[in-house]
Amino acid sequence: QSVLTQPPSLSGAPGQRVTISCTGSSSNIGAAYDVHWYQQLPGTAPKLLIYGNSNRPSGVPDRFSGSKSGTSASLAIAGLQAEDEAYYYCQSFDSRLSGYVFGSGTKVTVL
Amino acid sequence: QVQLQESGPGLVKPSETLSLTCTVSGDSISGYYWTWIRQPPGKGLEWIGDIYYSGSTNYNPSLKSRVTILVDMSKNQISLKVRSVTAADTAVYFCARVLQGRLDPWGQGTLVTVSS
Numbered sequence: 001q002s003v004l005t006q007p008p009s010l011s012g013a014p015g016q017r018v019t020i021s022c023t024g025s026s027s028n029i030g031a032a033y034d035v036h037w038y039q040q041l042p043g044t045a046p047k048l049l050i051y052g053n054s055n056r057p058s059g060v061p062d063r064f065s066g067s068k069s070g071t072s073a074s075l076a077i078a079g080l081q082a083e084d085e086a087y088y089y090c091q092s093f094d095s096r097l098s099g100y101v102f103g104s105g106t107k108v109t110v111l
Numbered sequence: 112q113v114q115l116q117e118s119g120p121g122l123v124k125p126s127e128t129l130s131l132t133c134t135v136s137g138d139s140i141s142g143y144y145w146t147w148i149r150q151p152p153g154k155g156l157e158w159i160g161d162i163y164y165s166g167s168t169n170y171n172p173s174l175k176s177r178v179t180i181l182v183d184m185s186k187n188q189i190s191l192k193v194r195s196v197t198a199a200d201t202a203v204y205f206c207a208r209v210l211q212g213r214l215d216p217w218g219q220g221t222l223v224t225v226s227s
Contacts, residue, residue, distance in 0.1 A: 089156055
């Protein structure tokens, strides 16, 4: 099972806001390691969506935002659009593993 | 911009060795960490290990005894070997560049099926 915990699925109507949680522990998110978020469309590789907890790479719409507090992080999608239907994964570094860890993934469905 | 492309056999027999190559174009592998990630069909992402351009490596403890990652500076390539494979190693294998802890960009991935 994944080291970081995410809800398996979320859904929302077009235009609504959805928030995906990512819960870790004292050896990863709680140890002040950055959290990064990826979007994976069907049949494609994950694409970096948010880095360093809250920063958007060039080209990522400002509808996507990230935050981090304590041992958890969140990805918010405001103004949900049909093209946002995808899997979303959080990722951080874990000091016990001495390596990278991922969330279990959240499937976002646009109703 | 930098692009990554995985290549290798799509079918490997149980107990044999899975071998993949990641070719980096658009930038040198020098100065960066590079990593391998895998995703079993319908499942989440698993970190396999990473390598610095100098050759130092770090592996997931769950796979460490069976995995080797190497760098070939002359070809601008990273390679992955997984020994003694079983059906549980069937997955899409991705390579990616590591930038301050984030993985960007990723290769398109290659599906490796373990079956006799």
